[in-house]
Amino acid sequence: MRKVLPLAATGLLALSACQFAGHDDPAAEAHRLNTMQSLPLHAYIPDPSSEGGRSIGKAQWILAKQCMVRLGFGGFATLNTRTVESTYPVRQGTLAGRGTTGDDSPYGIDDPDRAAEHGYHNRDQEESAQPQEWPADQYVALTGTFGSGDSHFAHGNPIPEGGCLGQATRKIYGPAPKATKVNGVRLTGYYSLALELWYESHKAARKDPGWKKADRAWSDCMKEKGFRYPDPDEASLDTAWYRTEGPSAKEKKTAAADARCKLDTDYIDTVHAIEADAQKTVISKRKKALDDLRAADERAVRSARTIIGEQS
Template sequence: MRKLLPLAVTGLLALPACQFAGGDDAADEAHRLNSMKALPLNAYLPDAASRDGKAVGTAQWLLAKRCMVRLGFTGFKTLDIRTVDSTYPVRQGTLTSAGKVGDNSLYGVDDPDLAAEHGYHNRRREESDDQPMEWPADQYAALTGTFESGDSHRAHGNPIPEKGCMGEGVRKIFGPEPKPRKVGGVQLSGYHWLGAELWYQAHKKARKDPAWKKADRAWSACMKKKDLRYAGPDEASTDSDWYRTDEPSAKEKKTAEADARCKRDTGYIKAVHAVDSRAQKALIAKNEKQLDDERAAFLRSMANARKIVDDLS
């Protein structure tokens, strides 16, 4: 259970026990709903942090390691996969630290205590956030199939496969890659485009729903009482002022804390989650067979990844 905000003893004693417990339950429920896992379409998206998801990453690197040796990079024979697992290659000289501003949750900050301490610099660390290794230009090109001007498309006389050794590994796990699709002006590629496409469509529709707009207005009115003027939580969390420093300013902390409190006081997360969920369920009902087929294909690929790991480890 999260730490409660400091309360005057007299105020605490004046609260009925059932009211206090109910408030805590509501906060916990809002926190639970503030996650991709709480929405229906999450069941149709791969989870990189799961046991099967990690097997894919390990299998991809094992296959890439073998491919790189084949291309003439003999030093890869002794590459310890554990040093690169859960990462993707970065070209030497281009590695930058990930921005600290942001929040991995769906609807932004929801805990006033954490927000008061970290502001919007509260991005939770995931397995996929592991620091990638930098690779020399020739190895990077061979690993990823990404070339800059002057880079050779061959390595030690051998042709580099499409999308490099990493891409070759993915194709051996999942099979031929589907053709890219453009959704809302964004090019989507990969093996699970339908779930991502439907997520985008559902969220776009949900944001136009009167219930969502009503939630935004209630939250905005709450913030205005605290002398903070934002049309919605997204506008507050992406204020350009927050990106100017590595550490949160006093103003950012104040805004983030108010943001989280107003979400709780207005029932914001529960309201918008219901709209998002309703929109996703409608699209799942229309595309259920194709989604089920893609999920079955993904499960077969997971089994393939585990077999590759067993064979090559």
Template sequence: MRKLLPLALTGLLAVSACQFVGGDDADDEAHRLNTMKALPLNDYLADPASADGKAVGTAQWLLAKKCMVRLGFTGFKTLDIRTVDSTYPVRQGTLASSSKLGDDSPYGVDDPDLAAENGYHNRPRDEATDQPMEWPADQYTALTGTFEAGESRRAHGNPIPDKGCMGEALRKIAGPRPKPTKIGGVQLTGYSSVAATLWYQAHKEARKDPAWKKADRAWSTCMKEEGFRYPDPDKASIDTDWFGTDEPSAKEKKTAAADARCKLDTEYIQKVHAVESRKQKSAIARHKKELEERLAADRRAMANARKIVDAES
């Protein structure tokens, strides 16, 4: 028995080693890398779904509510913030219908079983963001400072603040809008525009990289073997056949399942993530100062928001 035990252990370790280097681990890696947080620039973007991010939204509405009362909209005295929290105002009559098409992953479907069930309709329903409250024109303009031709820039005789009550509230939380910054010849003025623009530019550069193009070709070849002809995963996911319906068709489900299988079989996600990650790290190195300054400002804004929310609770 003593001689057999090492052989048994050796066999067990061999099986474990095969499992370790097998497809399951590669698939797990693909799923892990197919998230926004797996990319370097994500560290410089505020997360609106975090507790701090939600505090900013709540504080913005608390301050906007007071501003609206000051402008003469007395009904806002009784506005329940919980009915509008985490939303942004929409002009009455312009609310577009929401769709479940798409998702929040950088590289699309990566689970063949889920894709076979949902197709490319992977966006979860969120009542808070899918159905924001619609506001009459006079309230909408006062809230947002967005005007159509002929609309007054005053409410009940009072001047509407720049960007409306929502904009005034955000300035009180986050401070004045950042000074314009130029990146790649583009002038930026928004609170999150530096990281967002660097992300967009890095992605554009990554798509032109030979390694990314090679990954597209390998994926496309795999899809042809499955009976589908698309040059890259983006073209598959935005096929016009998938639009205009809340439920995926049989064709969409088959296409999405093949898409996910080919991503896993060709290690597509690992390859393109490596390219995009390199481009983002390079962008961070070139613009470290601007990114760190914006990150510090975001932290101050979240601290201010928590104080405002705590004072009202």
């Protein structure tokens, strides 16, 4: 998701509270702000792990199972959808292990001890939903993603647009919105508007003089510790960190310094405030469209629960 959303992979470390007058616990506050949930646009991107999100995932697989049987995959009649409802299919032979470099916070790792121990390899390997591989013919029918030489038919039956899962999603949500591009990536999902606005507001925030000043303060702090990077993203995305499965000694030292400099310079608090303001601006300009998006999601949850109820 880095190419769509403004995810960085850098860190934060707690320092003495006496350096931050008026803050009871600056490290805890920075940690709270260093989440996607703390930013305004997050309210328009539903959480798939929520009760409603889980209902939609379950309904998608119920409908996809029925579709696959209609396409001639008789074995799907006994598929236990509970084992797959939180996952999206992966084509057999292409499943790669998820890298551990980076994390899912907007401004990077924010635990000093973790930074010193794990460097930038901060991604949690404990995932509730593991990707599942499917044979090529089943994968194509489920997703409508065709490779070279793949047939657009399954057992003589035409594969629906987007495959059985795409068809299921349209039944739950209704017609898909107009596709858009974000940072060169074509988005066709039901939350593409929110993602587009997130990307646009992040670009605007990064141009703000206050953000640039925060980057310079952080960079100056890093120089004092012997590390030369213009901003936290450059540090976390250093190609050296991607050459090894685990963190090197140099990576750990860099990450720890990065984290300490973020707290020293009040980096996360500063850039978060700028980005939050930028998001509020785009929300105010597109509020009706975003509210319509949220209402559509609420209707989708109700539709999903109806589908689940009919199968009970």
